[in-house]
Amino acid sequence: MEKYELQKLRDLPIEGVAERLGLRVVRHKALCPFHEDHHPSLSFSVGRNTYRCFVCGASGGTIDLAMGCLHTGFKDACRWLADEHNVILDQWTDRGATEGERGAGERPFDPSRYERFFEHPFLSDEARRFLFEERRIDPRVVRWCRLSSWKDRRGVPWLQIPYYDREGRLTGIQNRNLVRGASPRFSFPQGARCNLYNLPVLNLLKPGDTLYIAEGASDCWSLLSAGLKAVAIPSATLLTRRVAEELGAITGTPPVTFHMWPDNDAPGERLFLQLQQVLPQLERHQLPPDCKDFSDYYLRHLKSLPGKC
Numbered sequence: 559m560e561k562y563e564l565q566k567l568r569d570l571p572i573e574g575v576a577e578r579l580g581l582r583v584v585r586h587k588a589l590c591p592f593h594e595d596h597h598p599s600l601s602f603s604v605g606r607n608t609y610r611c612f613v614c615g616a617s618g619g620t621i622d623l624a625m626g627c628l629h630t631g632f633k634d635a636c637r638w639l640a641d642e643h644n645v646i647l648d649q650w651t652d653r654g655a656t657e658g659e660r661g662a663g664e665r666p667f668d669p670s671r672y673e674r675f676f677e678h679p680f681l682s683d684e685a686r687r688f689l690f691e692e693r694r695i696d697p698r699v700v701r702w703c704r705l706s707s708w709k710d711r712r713g714v715p716w717l718q719i720p721y722y723d724r725e726g727r728l729t730g731i732q733n734r735n736l737v738r739g740a741s742p743r744f745s746f747p748q749g750a751r752c753n754l755y756n757l758p759v760l761n762l763l764k765p766g767d768t769l770y771i772a773e774g775a776s777d778c779w780s781l782l783s784a785g786l787k788a789v790a791i792p793s794a795t796l797l798t799r800r801v802a803e804e805l806g807a808i809t810g811t812p813p814v815t816f817h818m819w820p821d822n823d824a825p826g827e828r829l830f831l832q833l834q835q836v837l838p839q840l841e842r843h844q845l846p847p848d849c850k851d852f853s854d855y856y857l858r859h860l861k862s863l864p865g866k867c
Contacts, residue, residue, distance in 0.1 A: 567621055567636055567639045568607070569620075571607070572604070572608060572620055574828065575643075583602065586602045588602070593613060607619060609622075620639060624639050642743075667748070675706050679707075680706055681707050682708075682709065682736075699783050704720050706720075714736075714737060716735060717734040719732040724757045729753075730747070731752075754789055754790070754801050755778055755789060757804070759788065762787065765813055767815075768787065768815050769816055770788040770816075770817050771816060772818075773790065773829060774791070777819075781852060789808075791833075805836050805837060816839060816840045816841065819843045821851045822845050
């Protein structure tokens with residue numbers, strides 16, 4: 559793994575990583591997972607992006623925290639961080655970037671190598687079970703999103719999730735492992751640019767329409783299956799400048815209203831507040847306490863959703 563890739567993992571918000579690891583962070587403190595702690599002694603420095611326990615002395619950054627909480631080695635902790643936070647380790651960069659900005663050996667994404675997979679998408683039995691039985695996604699949504707599948711040399715089934723720009727040009731691919739609990743959970747072709755998902759839906763918008771913003775492709779499929787128009791942010795912890803610019807550009811072409819069901823966790827709440835800075839008129843919908851995200855809400859309340867026939 560290159561140094562610039564490790565830096566992406568070290569730059570993940572430390573409190574967001576802690577919450578994904580199951581720690582409850584309140585006022586920059588949490589119960590320390592490294593000793594028997596009854597009063598929060600683990601303190602987080604948002605500015606330095608580090609943690610420190612003033613009782614047992616445990617300290618470090620995001621990777622150290624994942625290693626300690628997961629009781630795993632450096633490599634597996636990095637893999638978990640990348641999977642859990644949807645970090646694209648082979649990130650696309652402009653051709654004009656310097657070698658240091660790109661990282662050694664990094665190449666732009668070549669869509670011509672992959673476009674044929676989505677001309678006539680194929681869904682394996684594992685992909686059909688995941689999409690239609692587990693997630694209850696509308697087949698029309700699967701066709702619209704051009705979801706496909708494949709198996710690697712070891713026979714591991716993957717779901718292929720293509721990312722297109724507004725003009726329908728392939729910009730990246732996110733591969734999702736369909737083996738429950740397997741690692742890595744996601745993989746990306748080198749140079750893939752997976753920023754805002756489902757941009758072609760913008761061509762269907764009319765003045766005054768409502769556009770929903772989801773966290774992740776899965777929530778976007780559920781929103782579309784509920785009869786709503788939606789795009790998706792790749793991850794609650796990764797609202798990049800490029801994604802913010804893409805969202806900002808939507809506001810007047812044509813004028814629409816923006817709505818969101820934030821995930822029922824701290825990263826989801828933080829994402830909503832960040833998005834409000836880009837989209838001040840963003841309207842919030844509160845999920846029921848027993849639903850962790852919109853996909854969960856969709857499965858529990860199929861018949862009562864606002865756009866569902």
